[in-house]
Amino acid sequence: MTSREIQHLGESVIDELRATLRGDLIRPGDSGYDDARRLHNLLIDRRPGLIVRCAGVADVIGAVNFARRNDLLVAVRGGGHSVTGNAMCDGGIVIDLSRMKGLRVDPVARRAWVEPGLTWGELNHDLQAFGLGATGGYISVTGVPGLTLGGGLGWLVRKHGLALDNLLSVDIVTADGRLLRASADEHDDLFWGVRGAGANFGVVTNFEFKVHPVGTVLAGPVIHPLDRAKDVLRVFREYAPDAPEELTWGVLLFTIPALPAFPPQLHGAPVVVATICYAGPLPAGEAFLRPIREFGPPLADLVQPMPYSAVQVMADFVWPKGYRNYWKSSFLRELSDGAIGTIVEHFARVPSPQTVIVIDHNGGGAIGRVGAEDTAFGHRDWTYNFLVTSAWGNAADDQRNVAWTREFWSAMRPFLADAVYINYTSDQGADLLKSAYLPRVRQRLVALKNRYDPTNLFRMNHNIEPDAAAAEPR
Ligand SMILES: Cc1cc2nc3c(=O)[nH]c(=O)nc-3n(C[C@H](O)[C@H](O)[C@H](O)COP(=O)(O)OP(=O)(O)OC[C@H]3O[C@@H](n4cnc5c(N)ncnc54)[C@H](O)[C@@H]3O)c2cc1C
Numbered sequence: 001m002t003s004r005e006i007q008h009l010g011e012s013v014i015d016e017l018r019a020t021l022r023g024d025l026i027r028p029g030d031s032g033y034d035d036a037r038r039l040h041n042l043l044i045d046r047r048p049g050l051i052v053r054c055a056g057v058a059d060v061i062g063a064v065n066f067a068r069r070n071d072l073l074v075a076v077r078g079g080g081h082s083v084t085g086n087a088m089c090d091g092g093i094v095i096d097l098s099r100m101k102g103l104r105v106d107p108v109a110r111r112a113w114v115e116p117g118l119t120w121g122e123l124n125h126d127l128q129a130f131g132l133g134a135t136g137g138y139i140s141v142t143g144v145p146g147l148t149l150g151g152g153l154g155w156l157v158r159k160h161g162l163a164l165d166n167l168l169s170v171d172i173v174t175a176d177g178r179l180l181r182a183s184a185d186e187h188d189d190l191f192w193g194v195r196g197a198g199a200n201f202g203v204v205t206n207f208e209f210k211v212h213p214v215g216t217v218l219a220g221p222v223i224h225p226l227d228r229a230k231d232v233l234r235v236f237r238e239y240a241p242d243a244p245e246e247l248t249w250g251v252l253l254f255t256i257p258a259l260p261a262f263p264p265q266l267h268g269a270p271v272v273v274a275t276i277c278y279a280g281p282l283p284a285g286e287a288f289l290r291p292i293r294e295f296g297p298p299l300a301d302l303v304q305p306m307p308y309s310a311v312q313v314m315a316d317f318v319w320p321k322g323y324r325n326y327w328k329s330s331f332l333r334e335l336s337d338g339a340i341g342t343i344v345e346h347f348a349r350v351p352s353p354q355t356v357i358v359i360d361h362n363g364g365g366a367i368g369r370v371g372a373e374d375t376a377f378g379h380r381d382w383t384y385n386f387l388v389t390s391a392w393g394n395a396a397d398d399q400r401n402v403a404w405t406r407e408f409w410s411a412m413r414p415f416l417a418d419a420v421y422i423n424y425t426s427d428q429g430a431d432l433l434k435s436a437y438l439p440r441v442r443q444r445l446v447a448l449k450n451r452y453d454p455t456n457l458f459r460m461n462h463n464i465e466p467d468a469a470a471a472e473p474r
Pocket of ligand 1: 077087143146150151319424
């Protein structure tokens with residue numbers, strides 16, 4: 001399906017839209033246009049014809065109806081952190097949810113109703129007031145919507161599952177402009193698809209989450225020099241099978257930035273870091289973690305009791321804004337000595353000090369207690385997720401960084417599962433969909449797309465295409 005360009009619409013048509021909005025309409029040439037189209041990944045530089053910065057559900061419905069009636073390419077912007085840049089389009093209309101930051105918490109029922117403009121940092125900041133927390137992402141600035149609709153790996157994932165495993169319902173504006181509530185009891189087919197392929201079926205205007213008593217956790221980084229990386233990864237592998245579900249952790253390889261939080265002698269040092277969040281009784285956490293923290297000894301052991309809201313921001317410095325990004329990710333088939341050697345060897349030649357390698361231990365906990373086909377997200381049995389977040393500052397370095405990432409990826413192939421967490425990769429297209437969704441899940445998603453979005457209005461995402469026949473008649 002092709003879309004009309006906005007410049008073919010008359011001014012009066014756009015004025016009519018403006019008159020219906022409570023939020024703002026931002027167009028090329030307006031002050032604020034460049035800010036509004038900027039995403040986390042500066043490699044993406046798209047110029048939409050209209051940005052509707054929605055103030056509420058009515059604006060979302062109005063924008064969806066306007067886009068459909070005028071045959072416009074549509075992008076939906078939540079937190080703007082997808083590395084593919086699907087939150088922005090060229091020439092079309094962007095439904096920007098970043099100002100919709102409403103939150104209601106029921107501390108007794110342990111429920112939170114979250115609007116799509118909230119980030120994980122904002123949500124967990126407010127939940128902390130009640131000693132509660134949500135799985136979230138590992139850093140604070142990612143958006144609640146995109147992260148949840150594709151999966152949601154965060155600091156409570158082994159104890160409480162993915163962000164989408166904690167969803168109880170969503171309010172969603174579908175392509176025909178209806179506002180539906182999808183849950184286990186209403187539009188349950190849609191609720192199933194939203195949990196893993198959510199951007200395909202509409203615009204979610206509210207998320208109802210289960211949230212959990214968290215309060216104080218034992219968390220922080222344990223920092224080692226890079227020349228100990230192989231040993232640190234082996235220790236991680238040795239302890240992972242017995243790690244209690246209260247522990248969500250990973251190992252990162254990165255370069256220490258020149259921040260006051262770090263001693264000057266560490267600035268610019270390549271390091272291997274165990275990142276830890278133990279959300280259970282502190283003495284039990286201390287006991288399990290003692291040999292891991294004492295190993296080495298490390299350059300620094302910063303693990304300490306802290307509020308969960310502090311954990312939510314503790315890794316922010318590792319992924320700062322202002323960089324061009326190219327990411328590759330897959331679950332690991334094995335963290336063998338061969339995989340460890342390949343990781344360490346390639347990181348030693350990393351072209352950019354902003355690039356990070358992540359090996360997360362997500363498995364063996366709550367994710368695996370949900371059936372593989374119970375939600376559209378189906379990769380629930382893998383122990384480790386592997387991620388390379390290449391990031392650099394200058395366009396002149398694009399080719400060098402992308403080439404290094406791809407070469408590293410080829411070398412890692414023997415150790416990678418054909419299973420990808422869709423939110424973590426710059427890859428797109430049919431091959432990715434095969435790796436991201438189980439075969440029967442893919443079939444079911446196409447049927448769902450035929451039912452809820454037969455003309456593929458929502459296609460700036462990891463797109464499930466409807467069958468061509470489903471699109472006629474409009
Ligand atoms: C620095 C960084 C750190 C990250 N850390 C983590 C992490 O710890 N854990 C993790 O699981 N992932 C992480 N991610 C990946 C993250 O899950 C995705 O980038 C996710 O898309 C971010 O959500 P967003 O709302 O910010 O994205 P956006 O780019 O705004 O949206 C992503 C996709 O969802 C669609 N979308 C957004 N809002 C809605 C809505 N309300 N209704 C329907 N569709 C919508 C968009 O159209 C787009 O297709 C990280 C990414 C970055 C760049």
